[in-house]
Each structure stands twice: as structure tokens, then as C-alpha cells.
Amino acid sequence: LLNSGSCKYIYPVIYGNKYIVIVKTFWFTKVINGDDVDLKNNSDYSGRVEYSCIKTFCSLKIFNVRQTDSKEYRFRFITNQQGGKYTDLQVKTTVLSVTPSETVEGSKVTLTCSSDANPAAKYNIYRVNEDQHGQLVSTEIQPVFSSIQVSDSGRYYCAAGNDLGSRTSPSIDINVKYGPKNCSVSVKPSGAVEEGNPVTLTCTSDANPAANYTWYKENKIIANGSEVFHVLAVGSEHRGSYSCKAQNLHGECNSSSRFLDVLCKFSSFIFISGCISISFISGLWSQLQNHSFIECVLLIANNFHLLSISFAQQQVKLIVNQCCFLSGQFDFTEV
Incomplete structure (x- = not known):
């Protein structure tokens, strides 16, 4: 998830009969109108860089490394004297990227491992398994999932190597999105419910991202939003067949109906015999x-x-x- 570099510099303690004091240290890659642009002020690195200086040893950390971060980095220190010096540090990165950035079940997805290497590197792409070990997925530089599935979700990384050494990329998460599946309605308590008692109906589905829900009674909409439909005191008017629909950006599914039985409370009975x-x-x-x-x-x-x-x-x-x-x-x- 991060890459780092460091630099050690020296400077004269006294120059021109004046003590030298370090006023500022920073890293940069870009020069605009002759001015070095501090990485912390560079929008390409916003919130992703961290400096650390201990005496004359300074380090740079870059978080969430991207392929575009592979470039020459320069360090500069400014003193209380006119002029200044900087030293160069070139950071080489190995990066695994995924295209498109949002993966949807059934779509084509491409992984690309890239690295600055001379001579050219060989590539291995791994998936992190349940034991947190890398399981080899491909030896190609750009493997393709022609129809990615939910089971392909996981954490991936790549390694690039040549005769001079190897580097491993930060890992990336592939989170495959899909429409709702396996919709069903459950009723609690189960079975018939006596008038006046509470009852809760729950719609469940398997979806990524989470689904929104629509409730139906006798095929007419009665509620939207929540997966739970709750009745505080059930009455005879609540008796009937209930179903739900789960929906997200990638699809929808409908449950089968569940019948809610309501037991009526009998307060009094008068039966008359004879001719009536x-x-x-x-x-x-x-x-x-x-x-x-x-x-x-x-x-x-x-x-x-x-x-x-x-x-x-x-x-x-x-x-x-x-x-x-x-x-x-x-x-x-x-x-």
C-alpha cells in the first residue's frame, strides 16, 4: 500500500562567517515557473505523502501507490543562505491495476501488472487465500476475466522480477457487484397470529451492494425501503399474502408470497335454536x-x-x- 525513499544530506555549518540553519525540507517531482512544487501541495499526491526528518536523514512515504507515481523524486533543503541544493532519488514501483475500476458479475475484467525494469521483468499475479498466502493466478502480464464471477472476489497482488531482483506490488481488492438473488419472506412468529399481537415480516436477499426493498400485500405496494415490515397490533385486515422485491443498481428479484394467518378474538356467542x-x-x-x-x-x-x-x-x-x-x-x- 505504500512505497518509500530516503535521502541523507550534508551542508556546511558555517558559510561566509554565518551559521547555516535549515529552514525547510521537502520532496518534489514538478517544477513550475522555476519553482519546485512541494509534494504536499501537489494535487496528484493530496493526502498520500508523509515526510520524516531525523537530523540530516529525511524519508518520504507514498501511500496508495499508483502506476503514475513511478517517476524521479527530488529532495530539497532550504537554508538561511541564498541558493540551495537538492539531491535526486528515483523511485521504481510495481503496480497491479484493474479495469474497469468497478467490477460487475458477468463483465469482462482485466488485471495489469506493470513495473519499471531493465532488463524486462517476468510477472506473476497472485490471489491471497484464506491462509493469507499468495496463490498463483497467472504468469501473464495482463490476464483477463472474460466473465467475472462473485467467487473471483478477493485480494490480488503481482510480483515483477528479473536477474537483478524482484518487487511486489501493493495488493488491490476486487469486489464483484451483483444484483439481488434468493429473495424470500419470513414471518415471526411463524404460523397463525392472534389479533392484537405484533408480527414481523423480513425480506432477505443476497446482493452487492445491499438492496432496497418493496413490500406487497395481494400484489399491491404497502411499503418501501426497509427489509423489515412490522405490525405492532395485527388485525383481521392484515390477513393475506405478502411478498417483497429486492433491487439494486445491478438487478432485482421477487420473493414468493407468504400467507399471514390472523386468529380473531371471540368476545361473545349467542346461538338460537328453533325457527329463527x-x-x-x-x-x-x-x-x-x-x-x-x-x-x-x-x-x-x-x-x-x-x-x-x-x-x-x-x-x-x-x-x-x-x-x-x-x-x-x-x-x-x-x-
């Missing part, structure tokens, strides 16, 4: 008499629910077809 009128869904009127099966409207906790009622002697069995999943035996009482 019951209101049908259609608004018609009929009598129980000797019917063995009938669909009717029953007012339960101030909500209308469609029930199937079958009669057997002095008991009635309720099986809920809509709004709630609830069954049970209830006394059939004369009023």
Missing part, C-alpha cells in the same frame, strides 16, 4: 328449521365473518372459512 331468521351474505332471509348445513353471517367482535355451521343434536361446530382459521365446539343454547 339468519341473514345471508346475499341479504336474503331463511330459517334454520331442519337444515343440516348453512352459510350465514354472524357478528363476532363487531366484525362480520363467513362461517360454515353444521348442526348435530344440541351442539354446533364452527369452521372459519374467511378472516380467521379457528374451529371449535360451542354449546347450542335455547334463548
Whole structure:
């Protein structure tokens, strides 16, 4: 991630019957209108250089080294005397670069290892494995991923070498981006939920970068943004099928639907035997008499629910077809 160079200089303690004092030290590569431009004031190196001077020994550190950093670096010290001297330091770098800079699954990606070397260098490109060791990927100077995959994500570096020595580049991270996959909806608590209790639905997906989420109930949008849809107190109006969509810049996916069951709370029941009128869904009127099966409207906790009622002697069995999943035996009482 960094490269460094150093310089040791000497100067006379006294010159022209005057003590020499070092006023300023700095490194530069560029000269504008005869003036040496301090690297710290050079926009190409903004925030990437660090100087250190101990007596007459000065060093330069360059962070996040780039291929464009391979050039001649000069050191200058300025004294309280007119004029001045500088010495030269040439920094050679080995750099691994990736093109394009943003890697998307399925796209073509090129790695390039470059170095200043004479005679010409041979190149090896490595991937850092789980044991933090380099695993050889290619001996080419410019290997190509024709269709890069998520499994290719990782840390890479290259080494350049000739008969005179070798240099290793700083490592780079390849982070392969991809659209959402494997979308699904989970409900907590699982199973049917009684009215008034909280319920949380969570949409999960595998995506890079992280996805944004859209929630649907019966295919109609009910919420945007978060992967979590939370209901503090569930009611009969929340019963239905829920699904979600996960989306980022590189794609989207839709989950299958999950059905949320809501159990209604029954506050009171009155069943009347004999010859009595019951209101049908259609608004018609009929009598129980000797019917063995009938669909009717029953007012339960101030909500209308469609029930199937079958009669057997002095008991009635309720099986809920809509709004709630609830069954049970209830006394059939004369009023």
C-alpha cells in the first residue's frame, strides 16, 4: 500500500562567517515557473505523502501507490543562505491495476501488472487465500476475466522480477457487484397470529451492494425501503399474502408470497335454536328449521365473518372459512 525513499544530506555549518540553519525540507517531482512544487501541495499526491526528518536523514512515504507515481523524486533543503541544493532519488514501483475500476458479475475484467525494469521483468499475479498466502493466478502480464464471477472476489497482488531482483506490488481488492438473488419472506412468529399481537415480516436477499426493498400485500405496494415490515397490533385486515422485491443498481428479484394467518378474538356467542331468521351474505332471509348445513353471517367482535355451521343434536361446530382459521365446539343454547 505504500512505497518509500530516503535521502541523507550534508551542508556546511558555517558559510561566509554565518551559521547555516535549515529552514525547510521537502520532496518534489514538478517544477513550475522555476519553482519546485512541494509534494504536499501537489494535487496528484493530496493526502498520500508523509515526510520524516531525523537530523540530516529525511524519508518520504507514498501511500496508495499508483502506476503514475513511478517517476524521479527530488529532495530539497532550504537554508538561511541564498541558493540551495537538492539531491535526486528515483523511485521504481510495481503496480497491479484493474479495469474497469468497478467490477460487475458477468463483465469482462482485466488485471495489469506493470513495473519499471531493465532488463524486462517476468510477472506473476497472485490471489491471497484464506491462509493469507499468495496463490498463483497467472504468469501473464495482463490476464483477463472474460466473465467475472462473485467467487473471483478477493485480494490480488503481482510480483515483477528479473536477474537483478524482484518487487511486489501493493495488493488491490476486487469486489464483484451483483444484483439481488434468493429473495424470500419470513414471518415471526411463524404460523397463525392472534389479533392484537405484533408480527414481523423480513425480506432477505443476497446482493452487492445491499438492496432496497418493496413490500406487497395481494400484489399491491404497502411499503418501501426497509427489509423489515412490522405490525405492532395485527388485525383481521392484515390477513393475506405478502411478498417483497429486492433491487439494486445491478438487478432485482421477487420473493414468493407468504400467507399471514390472523386468529380473531371471540368476545361473545349467542346461538338460537328453533325457527329463527339468519341473514345471508346475499341479504336474503331463511330459517334454520331442519337444515343440516348453512352459510350465514354472524357478528363476532363487531366484525362480520363467513362461517360454515353444521348442526348435530344440541351442539354446533364452527369452521372459519374467511378472516380467521379457528374451529371449535360451542354449546347450542335455547334463548
